[in-house]
Amino acid sequence: MKELSDREIIDSVLSGKKENFTILVKRYEKRAYSLLFRMTRNHEDAEEVLQDSFVKAYFALPGFKGEAKFSTWFYRIVYNAGLSMVTSKAYKMKQQMSSPESEEAFGVENSGSVDNKNKNLYFLMNQLPVKNSLVMIMYYIDGLSLKEIGEVLGLSLQNTKVILYRSREKLKELLTKEETAEILL
Amino acid sequence: MNRSDELINKYLDNELSEAESGELENLVQSDQEIHSELDRSAKLHSNLKLADHPFEPNLSRKVMDTILVKSAEKAEKNIIYGIIIFFAFSIAGLFYWLFNGVTDQTASVLPDVDLSFLSPVTEYYNRSIGFLNSAELPESTYILLAVGAVVTFYLLYEHHREVRTLIIKK
Numbered sequence: 001m002k003e004l005s006d007r008e009i010i011d012s013v014l015s016g017k018k019e020n021f022t023i024l025v026k027r028y029e030k031r032a033y034s035l036l037f038r039m040t041r042n043h044e045d046a047e048e049v050l051q052d053s054f055v056k057a058y059f060a061l062p063g064f065k066g067e068a069k070f071s072t073w074f075y076r077i078v079y080n081a082g083l084s085m086v087t088s089k090a091y092k093m094k095q096q097m098s099s100p101e102s103e104e105a106f107g108v109e110n111s112g113s114v115d116n117k118n119k120n121l122y123f124l125m126n127q128l129p130v131k132n133s134l135v136m137i138m139y140y141i142d143g144l145s146l147k148e149i150g151e152v153l154g155l156s157l158q159n160t161k162v163i164l165y166r167s168r169e170k171l172k173e174l175l176t177k178e179e180t181a182e183i184l185l
Numbered sequence: 186m187n188r189s190d191e192l193i194n195k196y197l198d199n200e201l202s203e204a205e206s207g208e209l210e211n212l213v214q215s216d217q218e219i220h221s222e223l224d225r226s227a228k229l230h231s232n233l234k235l236a237d238h239p240f241e242p243n244l245s246r247k248v249m250d251t252i253l254v255k256s257a258e259k260a261e262k263n264i265i266y267g268i269i270i271f272f273a274f275s276i277a278g279l280f281y282w283l284f285n286g287v288t289d290q291t292a293s294v295l296p297d298v299d300l301s302f303l304s305p306v307t308e309y310y311n312r313s314i315g316f317l318n319s320a321e322l323p324e325s326t327y328i329l330l331a332v333g334a335v336v337t338f339y340l341l342y343e344h345h346r347e348v349r350t351l352i353i354k355k
Binding site for chain 2: 018019021022025026029030031033034037047050051054055058059119121122123125136140141146161164165168169171172175
Protein backbone atom coordinates (compact mmCIF):
# COMPACT_ATOMS: atom_id res chain seq x y z
CA MET A 1 0.00 0.00 0.00
CA LYS A 2 1.23 3.47 -0.85
CA GLU A 3 2.49 5.38 2.16
CA LEU A 4 0.60 8.62 2.70
CA SER A 5 2.61 11.82 2.68
CA ASP A 6 2.51 14.13 5.70
CA ARG A 7 0.42 16.62 3.71
CA GLU A 8 -2.14 13.95 2.76
CA ILE A 9 -2.43 12.85 6.38
CA ILE A 10 -2.88 16.44 7.56
CA ASP A 11 -5.59 17.03 4.94
CA SER A 12 -7.44 13.91 6.00
CA VAL A 13 -7.23 14.90 9.69
CA LEU A 14 -8.54 18.36 8.86
CA SER A 15 -11.39 16.89 6.84
CA GLY A 16 -12.56 14.96 9.90
CA LYS A 17 -10.54 11.74 10.05
CA LYS A 18 -9.00 12.58 13.39
CA GLU A 19 -7.72 9.05 13.95
CA ASN A 20 -5.26 9.49 11.05
CA PHE A 21 -3.23 11.75 13.30
CA THR A 22 -1.90 8.54 14.90
CA ILE A 23 0.02 7.90 11.66
CA LEU A 24 1.90 11.16 12.18
CA VAL A 25 2.44 10.34 15.84
CA LYS A 26 3.93 6.95 14.96
CA ARG A 27 6.04 8.51 12.23
CA TYR A 28 7.61 11.18 14.40
CA GLU A 29 7.50 9.96 18.01
CA LYS A 30 10.76 8.05 17.90
CA ARG A 31 12.72 10.87 16.27
CA ALA A 32 11.33 13.66 18.40
CA TYR A 33 11.78 11.59 21.53
CA SER A 34 15.52 11.29 20.94
CA LEU A 35 15.75 15.03 20.59
CA LEU A 36 13.81 15.65 23.78
CA PHE A 37 15.67 13.03 25.72
CA ARG A 38 18.90 14.84 24.87
CA MET A 39 17.40 18.10 26.06
CA THR A 40 15.79 16.84 29.26
CA ARG A 41 18.06 13.84 29.99
CA ASN A 42 15.06 12.20 31.54
CA HIS A 43 12.60 9.72 30.04
CA GLU A 44 9.60 10.90 31.99
CA ASP A 45 10.07 14.55 31.06
CA ALA A 46 10.85 13.72 27.44
CA GLU A 47 7.64 11.72 27.18
CA GLU A 48 5.58 14.44 28.83
CA VAL A 49 6.93 17.17 26.56
CA LEU A 50 6.52 15.01 23.47
CA GLN A 51 2.92 14.24 24.32
CA ASP A 52 2.20 17.94 24.85
CA SER A 53 3.94 18.77 21.57
CA PHE A 54 1.76 16.35 19.61
CA VAL A 55 -1.39 17.73 21.21
CA LYS A 56 -0.22 21.27 20.49
CA ALA A 57 0.55 20.34 16.88
CA TYR A 58 -2.86 18.70 16.47
CA PHE A 59 -4.74 21.82 17.54
CA ALA A 60 -2.44 24.03 15.46
CA LEU A 61 -2.92 21.93 12.30
CA PRO A 62 -5.57 24.27 10.80
CA GLY A 63 -2.92 27.01 10.87
CA PHE A 64 -0.29 24.85 9.14
CA LYS A 65 -0.05 26.35 5.66
CA GLY A 66 2.57 23.97 4.34
CA GLU A 67 5.14 26.69 3.64
CA ALA A 68 7.68 24.56 5.49
CA LYS A 69 7.76 20.78 5.68
CA PHE A 70 5.62 19.28 8.43
CA SER A 71 8.75 17.74 9.98
CA THR A 72 10.44 21.15 10.31
CA TRP A 73 7.27 22.72 11.67
CA PHE A 74 6.77 19.91 14.17
CA TYR A 75 10.42 19.84 15.25
CA ARG A 76 10.17 23.54 15.94
CA ILE A 77 7.19 22.92 18.26
CA VAL A 78 9.10 20.09 19.96
CA TYR A 79 12.29 22.12 20.32
CA ASN A 80 10.46 25.12 21.78
CA ALA A 81 8.49 22.91 24.17
CA GLY A 82 11.72 21.21 25.27
CA LEU A 83 13.40 24.56 25.71
CA SER A 84 10.51 25.88 27.83
CA MET A 85 10.73 22.76 29.97
CA VAL A 86 14.48 22.88 30.59
CA THR A 87 14.48 26.58 31.33
CA SER A 88 11.56 26.40 33.76
CA LYS A 89 12.30 26.92 37.43
CA ALA A 90 10.52 23.74 38.46
CA TYR A 91 12.64 21.68 36.07
CA LYS A 92 15.88 23.21 37.30
CA MET A 93 14.94 22.43 40.88
CA LYS A 94 14.04 18.86 39.92
CA GLN A 95 17.36 18.43 38.12
CA GLN A 96 19.29 19.57 41.17
CA MET A 97 17.60 16.90 43.24
CA SER A 98 18.01 13.99 40.84
CA SER A 99 20.74 12.55 38.65
CA PRO A 100 20.42 12.38 34.88
CA GLU A 101 19.43 9.03 33.43
CA SER A 102 21.33 9.00 30.20
CA GLU A 103 24.70 7.80 31.41
CA GLU A 104 23.15 4.98 33.37
CA ALA A 105 20.81 4.01 30.61
CA PHE A 106 23.19 4.19 27.67
CA GLY A 107 26.72 3.23 28.55
CA VAL A 108 29.03 2.38 25.69
CA GLU A 109 28.94 -1.36 25.19
CA ASN A 110 32.04 -3.17 24.11
CA SER A 111 30.42 -5.38 21.57
CA GLY A 112 30.90 -5.03 17.87
CA SER A 113 27.32 -5.91 16.93
CA VAL A 114 25.59 -3.52 14.53
CA ASP A 115 22.87 -2.83 17.07
CA ASN A 116 25.34 -1.85 19.77
CA LYS A 117 27.37 0.20 17.33
CA ASN A 118 24.30 2.27 16.50
CA LYS A 119 23.38 2.73 20.15
CA ASN A 120 26.95 3.64 21.07
CA LEU A 121 27.08 6.29 18.39
CA TYR A 122 23.85 7.75 19.71
CA PHE A 123 25.29 7.69 23.22
CA LEU A 124 28.41 9.48 22.08
CA MET A 125 26.36 12.12 20.29
CA ASN A 126 24.55 12.65 23.58
CA GLN A 127 27.81 13.47 25.29
CA LEU A 128 28.34 16.50 23.10
CA PRO A 129 27.08 19.92 24.24
CA VAL A 130 23.29 20.22 23.77
CA LYS A 131 23.24 22.26 20.57
CA ASN A 132 25.95 20.14 18.96
CA SER A 133 24.22 16.88 19.73
CA LEU A 134 20.85 18.23 18.60
CA VAL A 135 22.36 19.18 15.26
CA MET A 136 24.02 15.76 14.95
CA ILE A 137 20.83 13.87 15.84
CA MET A 138 18.72 15.88 13.41
CA TYR A 139 21.29 15.64 10.63
CA TYR A 140 22.37 12.03 10.88
CA ILE A 141 19.53 10.19 12.57
CA ASP A 142 16.48 12.18 11.51
CA GLY A 143 17.77 13.09 8.08
CA LEU A 144 16.95 16.81 8.20
CA SER A 145 18.85 19.09 5.87
CA LEU A 146 21.13 21.79 7.27
CA LYS A 147 18.63 24.44 6.19
CA GLU A 148 15.82 22.67 8.04
CA ILE A 149 17.95 22.25 11.16
CA GLY A 150 18.70 25.97 11.04
CA GLU A 151 14.98 26.73 10.86
CA VAL A 152 14.22 24.49 13.82
CA LEU A 153 16.97 25.90 16.01
CA GLY A 154 16.60 29.47 14.79
CA LEU A 155 20.12 29.56 13.33
CA SER A 156 21.52 30.76 10.03
CA LEU A 157 22.66 28.14 7.52
CA GLN A 158 26.25 29.19 8.05
CA ASN A 159 26.04 28.84 11.83
CA THR A 160 24.40 25.44 11.50
CA LYS A 161 27.24 24.28 9.26
CA VAL A 162 29.85 25.54 11.71
CA ILE A 163 28.11 23.70 14.57
CA LEU A 164 27.99 20.49 12.50
CA TYR A 165 31.69 20.74 11.59
CA ARG A 166 32.67 21.36 15.20
CA SER A 167 30.45 18.52 16.36
CA ARG A 168 32.24 16.11 14.06
CA GLU A 169 35.57 17.23 15.45
CA LYS A 170 34.35 16.88 19.03
CA LEU A 171 32.94 13.47 18.28
CA LYS A 172 36.27 12.32 16.91
CA GLU A 173 37.98 13.62 20.05
CA LEU A 174 35.45 11.77 22.18
CA LEU A 175 36.00 8.58 20.25
CA THR A 176 39.70 8.75 20.99
CA LYS A 177 39.11 9.66 24.62
CA GLU A 178 36.58 6.88 25.16
CA GLU A 179 38.87 4.42 23.40
CA THR A 180 35.88 3.22 21.45
CA ALA A 181 37.19 4.20 18.06
CA GLU A 182 37.99 0.59 17.23
CA ILE A 183 34.49 -0.51 18.06
CA LEU A 184 32.79 2.28 16.21
CA LEU A 185 35.01 2.82 13.24
CA MET B 186 39.43 25.04 11.67
CA ASN B 187 42.13 24.76 9.03
CA ARG B 188 41.62 24.59 5.28
CA SER B 189 41.88 20.80 5.02
CA ASP B 190 39.26 20.31 7.77
CA GLU B 191 36.96 22.73 6.00
CA LEU B 192 37.37 20.89 2.72
CA ILE B 193 36.85 17.49 4.35
CA ASN B 194 33.61 18.70 5.95
CA LYS B 195 32.42 20.12 2.66
CA TYR B 196 33.28 16.82 0.97
CA LEU B 197 31.21 14.91 3.52
CA ASP B 198 28.22 17.18 2.89
CA ASN B 199 28.61 17.07 -0.90
CA GLU B 200 29.27 20.78 -1.03
CA LEU B 201 32.65 20.86 -2.76
CA SER B 202 32.99 22.96 -5.87
CA GLU B 203 35.09 21.61 -8.71
CA ALA B 204 38.04 23.79 -7.73
CA GLU B 205 37.76 22.78 -4.07
CA SER B 206 37.52 19.15 -5.09
CA GLY B 207 40.83 19.46 -6.96
CA GLU B 208 42.36 21.28 -4.01
CA LEU B 209 41.37 18.47 -1.63
CA GLU B 210 42.67 15.84 -4.01
CA ASN B 211 46.06 17.56 -4.11
CA LEU B 212 46.16 17.88 -0.32
CA VAL B 213 45.28 14.21 0.14
CA GLN B 214 47.96 13.09 -2.31
CA SER B 215 50.67 15.28 -0.82
CA ASP B 216 49.94 14.81 2.89
CA GLN B 217 49.49 11.36 4.44
CA GLU B 218 47.99 12.86 7.62
CA ILE B 219 45.23 14.58 5.66
CA HIS B 220 44.68 11.33 3.78
CA SER B 221 44.10 9.35 6.97
CA GLU B 222 42.00 12.18 8.43
CA LEU B 223 39.75 12.04 5.38
CA ASP B 224 39.43 8.25 5.72
CA ARG B 225 38.59 8.53 9.40
CA SER B 226 36.04 11.29 8.85
CA ALA B 227 34.39 9.48 5.95
CA LYS B 228 34.12 6.28 7.99
CA LEU B 229 32.62 8.10 10.96
CA HIS B 230 30.27 9.95 8.63
CA SER B 231 28.94 6.76 7.05
CA ASN B 232 28.60 5.06 10.45
CA LEU B 233 26.73 8.05 11.83
CA LYS B 234 24.27 7.77 8.97
CA LEU B 235 23.47 4.26 10.17
CA ALA B 236 23.04 5.33 13.79
CA ASP B 237 19.59 4.68 15.11
CA HIS B 238 17.28 5.86 17.85
CA PRO B 239 17.56 3.56 20.82
CA PHE B 240 14.06 4.47 22.02
CA GLU B 241 10.69 2.95 21.27
CA PRO B 242 8.12 5.28 22.78
CA ASN B 243 4.54 4.30 22.16
CA LEU B 244 2.61 7.46 22.61
CA SER B 245 -0.08 7.31 19.93
CA ARG B 246 -2.77 6.00 22.31
CA LYS B 247 -1.96 8.52 25.03
CA VAL B 248 -1.79 11.39 22.52
CA MET B 249 -5.13 10.49 20.93
CA ASP B 250 -6.79 10.13 24.35
CA THR B 251 -5.50 13.57 25.38
CA ILE B 252 -6.67 15.05 22.09
CA LEU B 253 -10.16 13.60 22.58
CA VAL B 254 -10.40 14.96 26.11
CA LYS B 255 -9.11 18.39 25.06
CA SER B 256 -11.46 18.51 22.06
CA ALA B 257 -14.40 17.75 24.36
CA GLU B 258 -13.24 20.43 26.79
CA LYS B 259 -12.93 22.92 23.94
CA ALA B 260 -16.42 22.10 22.65
CA GLU B 261 -17.80 22.41 26.16
CA LYS B 262 -16.10 25.78 26.56
CA ASN B 263 -17.69 26.99 23.33
CA ILE B 264 -21.11 25.89 24.56
CA ILE B 265 -20.56 27.73 27.83
CA TYR B 266 -19.49 30.91 26.00
CA GLY B 267 -22.57 30.61 23.78
CA ILE B 268 -24.81 30.25 26.80
CA ILE B 269 -23.15 33.18 28.54
CA ILE B 270 -23.62 35.43 25.51
CA PHE B 271 -27.24 34.35 25.14
CA PHE B 272 -27.73 34.84 28.87
CA ALA B 273 -26.29 38.34 28.73
CA PHE B 274 -28.59 39.27 25.86
CA SER B 275 -31.59 37.75 27.64
CA ILE B 276 -30.89 39.71 30.80
CA ALA B 277 -30.36 42.91 28.82
CA GLY B 278 -33.64 42.31 27.00
CA LEU B 279 -35.46 41.66 30.22
CA PHE B 280 -34.15 44.83 31.79
CA TYR B 281 -35.15 46.79 28.73
CA TRP B 282 -38.62 45.29 28.84
CA LEU B 283 -38.87 45.96 32.56
CA PHE B 284 -37.83 49.58 32.49
CA ASN B 285 -39.27 50.60 29.16
CA GLY B 286 -42.14 48.33 28.16
CA VAL B 287 -43.56 48.01 31.68
CA THR B 288 -43.48 51.74 32.40
CA ASP B 289 -45.13 52.56 29.05
CA GLN B 290 -47.83 49.96 29.55
CA THR B 291 -48.41 50.96 33.19
CA ALA B 292 -48.75 54.60 32.18
CA SER B 293 -51.43 53.74 29.63
CA VAL B 294 -53.39 51.55 32.08
CA LEU B 295 -52.84 53.62 35.25
CA PRO B 296 -52.30 57.23 34.15
CA ASP B 297 -52.38 58.46 37.79
CA VAL B 298 -49.37 56.42 38.93
CA ASP B 299 -46.22 58.50 38.94
CA LEU B 300 -43.36 56.46 37.47
CA SER B 301 -41.07 59.39 36.80
CA PHE B 302 -38.59 58.09 39.41
CA LEU B 303 -37.76 55.29 36.92
CA SER B 304 -36.90 57.69 34.13
CA PRO B 305 -33.09 57.81 34.78
CA VAL B 306 -32.95 54.03 34.61
CA THR B 307 -35.14 53.99 31.49
CA GLU B 308 -32.89 56.57 29.86
CA TYR B 309 -29.80 54.59 30.77
CA TYR B 310 -31.17 51.43 29.18
CA ASN B 311 -32.42 53.35 26.16
CA ARG B 312 -28.91 54.60 25.63
CA SER B 313 -27.19 51.28 26.15
CA ILE B 314 -29.60 48.84 24.50
CA GLY B 315 -31.84 51.23 22.62
CA PHE B 316 -31.04 49.40 19.40
CA LEU B 317 -33.63 46.84 20.50
CA ASN B 318 -36.24 49.58 20.31
CA SER B 319 -35.10 50.92 16.97
CA ALA B 320 -35.36 47.42 15.55
CA GLU B 321 -39.04 47.48 16.56
CA LEU B 322 -38.96 44.02 18.00
CA PRO B 323 -42.29 42.23 18.21
CA GLU B 324 -43.79 41.24 21.57
CA SER B 325 -42.83 37.60 20.98
CA THR B 326 -39.17 38.63 21.19
CA TYR B 327 -39.62 39.53 24.83
CA ILE B 328 -41.18 36.15 25.47
CA LEU B 329 -38.27 34.49 23.69
CA LEU B 330 -35.82 36.49 25.77
CA ALA B 331 -37.56 35.42 28.96
CA VAL B 332 -37.55 31.77 27.88
CA GLY B 333 -33.86 32.15 26.92
CA ALA B 334 -33.03 33.45 30.36
CA VAL B 335 -34.85 30.57 32.08
CA VAL B 336 -33.17 27.95 29.85
CA THR B 337 -29.80 29.59 30.44
CA PHE B 338 -30.26 29.47 34.19
CA TYR B 339 -31.30 25.85 33.95
CA LEU B 340 -28.30 24.84 31.78
CA LEU B 341 -25.84 26.68 33.98
CA TYR B 342 -27.32 25.04 37.04
CA GLU B 343 -27.07 21.58 35.41
CA HIS B 344 -23.48 22.19 34.38
CA HIS B 345 -22.60 23.39 37.83
CA ARG B 346 -24.21 20.27 39.31
CA GLU B 347 -22.26 17.97 36.96
CA VAL B 348 -18.97 19.65 37.77
CA ARG B 349 -19.73 19.47 41.48
CA THR B 350 -20.53 15.75 41.20
CA LEU B 351 -17.24 15.18 39.34
CA ILE B 352 -15.28 17.02 42.03
CA ILE B 353 -16.99 15.07 44.81
CA LYS B 354 -16.30 11.77 43.00
CA LYS B 355 -12.61 12.62 42.67
